[in-house]
Amino acid sequence: MAAAYRCTFLFICISFLIFSLETQMKAQISSLVWMKDSQAQLEKELTIKYGEAQQSRIQKGLRQVIDFWRAEDGDAATFEDFVRTNFAGDQTTMDVMFNRFENLLEQLNGHMNEIGLAFRQQSELELGPIYSFDEIFAAYSPGAHITDDFFKNKLAFIVLLNFPLTTLNERLMNGERWTRREWAEVRLAQRFSKRIPAEINQAVAEAASLTDQYISEYNIYMYHLIDANSNRLFPPKMRLLSHWNLRDELKADYNDKEHGIEKQKMIQKVMERIVTQTIPEVVVNNPNLDWNPFTNDVRLASVKDIDAPAKLNLKISNSPEPDTRYATLLKAFLASKKVDPYSPTAPTLITRKFDEEREIPETRVKEMLESILSSPLVPRIAKIMEERLGRSLEPYDIWYNGFRANGKYSETQLDEIVKKRYPTPDAYKADIPNMLMTLGFSKERAKYIADNILVDPARGSGHAAGAGMRSAKAHLRTRVGKDGMDYKGFNIAVHEMGHNVEQTLSLNTIDHYLLNGVPNTAFTEAIAFVFQAHDLDLLGLSTPDPQSDVLKTLNDFWMTYEIAGVSLVDMGIWHWMYDHPAAEPAELKAAMLSIAKDIWNTYYAPVFKEKDIVLLAIYSHIIHSFLYIPDYAIGYLISHQIEEQVKKSSSVGIEVERIVKSGSIAPDLWMKNATGSPVGSRALLEATERALKEYKK
């Protein structure tokens, strides 16, 4: 992640600027009094010139241009001249225009992507020290102003005059009948469906960075949590970031037979204190105090485990955090709301997330989530969990991670095998064609794909960076130690290679550049997971244990069940904020607690036998990720659909090659082409049903 620029002072200035800009904008729109006359005149004139058959295109094009035209774009004469010059009234001109935009946008995107990759190279690859200027290069986004520029030079208006903007409903209702070219035209127009002033984008970025900052410094010093007998359950120096590290520690504590349950109960209490904001403000990110989360008693730490500077003027008290969590979320909401007037086809953050980014209607997502949450499979799995745990369920068991099979090979054995096989990134690269052939790609295809993938030494654990144009190559970034690649590195590399294969095929073998890629990230993740699951095959070590598949499915179901509830909380709170735009942080907190409890009481209390639990609201994403959580839940469902489909085929390679050819059309249509059904929960529910039948104690 690039370092975000943070400055509170700047944020205040920008908020002021936006306020005056919005007032100015409204004034501008209403002052374009000539627009109506020009519109009527041009509609008449162009219809006579190009014929009745073009009339509806003319009307729509004019409306689309008018929606985005501002006083600064020109007066009536400029507008009329622009429309007369740039309306493509016959098929030949349309074809030339479409092809030119498609080709040149590929060049633009592709080269911007190459610049970005080059600018981030020093910070992303193992290439020696990173200097301060390397970080600035890495954070720079060369494409940030393209949309602005395209409105200024009117290329965006040419697209809007000639190609249709669509709603999600139109894409879903009519998309199946559209030709590939029509889909590509729709995607072209969509690029210019918003004209957000740079100041407002900046305000959203500032809010995102403020919320990030709040979350990234929210640590709990675990050694300083004490129970009623002043026992410290956690080791010295353990610093856990909420909620990720707290949850992961809670999961790890299932392995602690002696104190696991006490630790888990304590973490649950800490999480509840954060959500309800009854956590003493002074204990956040502070190793100098001891805190009993049950009694909320705070005192000066009686032992020191970390050399942290004592916070000055710190009053030791248990005064609660003053609803900062909810004030922070409100900032994210208010910044997002500023975009609304500039996004006519999706005028709220909720519609932008569901209708534009995910392209699955919110009502359908809600139904899918509820079908998991209220599935009769839930109590059956809960029963198995109780047997495995030897106790009844506790609320924190929404994070149960005990569905794990024991591997046939030890990690050390696997490390040894992989290190010998791949001593360098080049050795891995040389083997890509063989690996792809093992997965069922033809010899020619395997070579073609491998030729389009470069392997680079990553600083981090690894990632895949696709190309943005057909003349460029995808990058597989992988970590190879001095003594060779270890098994963990290999497992990740195979996942990233799955991304690279999808990226290469869905860019290089697609009929229209504007349709390159997949509908959204869940699709490419699913394909990457299919590859990753075959990592032992690629080492020639397979003989998978059928029970491991069963346990994996039960684990996937339980994780989906957990995140589905969190998703509903995330969706519920954004609706509440839109319904109460002037809310105070305390009111937002009350709403959050009530929504979280309602969802718990409806879908979890029947299994956990306890009511009014607020744990679902602990996710940090709810505060800083702008309605992102449902993507996780949808991602699991999409993954299962794709994985089941690939399992049905005898060859991963052939099936992956077939399904990625649809490109970035609407997810439901993509999924119908791939599996015969739209995106939904059936594949996961059926797989879970089967797993329950095959489960052995």
Ligand SMILES: [Zn+2]
């Ligand atoms: Zn991935």
